[in-house]
Amino acid sequence: MGIPVMKRCCCLELKWGALIAALGDWALTGAVVGMTSCKSYFLTYLLKTCPKPLFTDLRLIIWYVAILIHVAHIVGCILVVVSVFVPNKKFAMVYLITGIFRILFDIAFLIYCCVLLFNALVVAIIVTIIGILVAIYCWYVIFSWFKKLGGSAPGDI
Structure with missing residues (x-):
């Protein structure tokens, strides 16, 4: 049966x-x-709370992987804009694909924050x-658009 798709989005055609x-x-x-830099508050806090250099290096690697995933997702957003036209x-x-990775990484970040850094x-x-909920909704809208482009959902392009 699969995931049900939207026919309209907020009283607009699915395309729009x-x-x-x-x-x-994308924004x-x-x-x-844009908020990620080596001098950001969160990264500084992460590095101060690390007792061992190994964990510091691991957290830096995870930080850069997060940036990479989000940059790849920006490319995906640009391609969706192109797919509309x-x-x-x-x-x-x-x-x-990049949206799934982004959502999963953000959920992992949320769990990390809840477990280790809740008070701060x-x-x-x-x-x-809020970002995860918005990302899931945007993913669902784009998934519906994807199904419509493939011809497996009712409606005209």
């Missing part, structure tokens, strides 16, 4: 809903990447939860 979702997700993911299901597929980063936990 996918465009808005991609642009919004949110770009904000995450040049209907090609392969463009939306990139977004769906309550605001980061709340923002991460």
